[in-house]
Amino acid sequence: MPNSKNRMKIGVVSDLHADASKANKELIPFLISAIEDAEIDILVLAGDITANLSEFFDILDQFNKAKLQCRKLFVPGNHDIWVKKNGRITSTQKCGIISEICRENGFHPLIDSPYIEKNIGFCGTIGWYDYSFASTDYNITMEQYEKKQYKGKIWNDKRYANWENSDKVVAKSFEDKLSAHIASIVDIVDKIIVVSHHVPFRQCLHYKGDLDYDYFLAYMGSEGIGEVCLKQPLITHILFGHLHETVDKKINDLRLICSPVGYLHEYQQDELQTYAEQCLTSICLDE
Numbered sequence: 095m096p097n098s099k100n101r102m103k104i105g106v107v108s109d110l111h112a113d114a115s116k117a118n119k120e121l122i123p124f125l126i127s128a129i130e131d132a133e134i135d136i137l138v139l140a141g142d143i144t145a146n147l148s149e150f151f152d153i154l155d156q157f158n159k160a161k162l163q164c165r166k167l168f169v170p171g172n173h174d175i176w177v178k179k180n181g182r183i184t185s186t187q188k189c190g191i192i193s194e195i196c197r198e199n200g201f202h203p204l205i206d207s208p209y210i211e212k213n214i215g216f217c218g219t220i221g222w223y224d225y226s227f228a229s230t231d232y233n234i235t236m237e238q239y240e241k242k243q244y245k246g247k248i249w250n251d252k253r254y255a256n257w258e259n260s261d262k263v264v265a266k267s268f269e270d271k272l273s274a275h276i277a278s279i280v281d282i283v284d285k286i287i288v289v290s291h292h293v294p295f296r297q298c299l300h301y302k303g304d305l306d307y308d309y310f311l312a313y314m315g316s317e318g319i320g321e322v323c324l325k326q327p328l329i330t331h332i333l334f335g336h337l338h339e340t341v342d343k344k345i346n347d348l349r350l351i352c353s354p355v356g357y358l359h360e361y362q363q364d365e366l367q368t369y370a371e372q373c374l375t376s377i378c379l380d381e
């Protein structure tokens with residue numbers, strides 16, 4: 095571990111979206127070297143790596159082969175659990191495959207169990223949405239949100255996420271599992287960091303007063319994730335993804351950080367190194 099005994103340095107990044115563009119894929123070695131240079135103790139990858147399983151393996155393999163001097167933690171994003179409609183596996187089954195790939199490549203899959211380093215615990219979830227982030231400015235019914243489309247635009251989970259239950263049930267089950275993970279470690283740690291792919295608080299979103307945009311904020315996350323975290327005073331940070339905007343803000347005593355790569359359609363090769371450094375956010379905790 096590169097840092098002094100009493101400090102733990104945590105690096106977080108999400109939404110690599112390696113399948114989104116050539117630049118997104120080319121960014122990954124730069125990101126790995128930025129992580130190396132940052133001398134962190136714990137790396138958190140907060141989901142949306144790629145929907146393609148063999149590419150997912152390749153990317154985690156690149157991290158593994160880099161022999162980083164840090165522990166690596168992972169939660170999947172909605173893109174990671176996408177499956178072909180009428181394909182052979184469900185999104186739940188794909189989560190299981192993702193966890194296996196994580197373990198093969200030295201990543202701890204937080205959706206399966208918490209991770210504890212010294213006196214600090216990490217609990218993680220993919221999270222989901224239950225439309226509790228729907229804007230209050232419009233008269234859109236829950237049935238309409240369930241359709242995941244508006245004016246011809248489709249939220250792609252409609253096509254590719256294949257859970258066995260409704261969004262509300264899925265969101266609640268992830269919140270409950272996160273609660274159970276937190277409860278399982280409260281007596282043995284001094285601090286807890288929560289990692290969620292989906293957004294934990296509506297205060298992290300920017301409603302624009304334009305329904306074409308605001309409609310899709312309903313799919314950003316659920317209020318339940320934040321509520322679970324506010325109940326437990328040992329939780330100091332929530333590291334999340336999904337929102338392709340940087341967030342670093344406080345709600346009560348909770349620090350919320352989103353540090354995404356996002357979609358890099360217009361980046362030049364010589365800008366990638368700087369961008370990779372910007373995408374990684376590091377925080378230091380006193381142990």
Ligand SMILES: [Fe+2]
Nearest residue numbers: 109142336337
């Ligand atoms: Fe994303």
Ligand SMILES: [Fe+2]
Nearest residue numbers: 142171172336
């Ligand atoms: Fe996402």
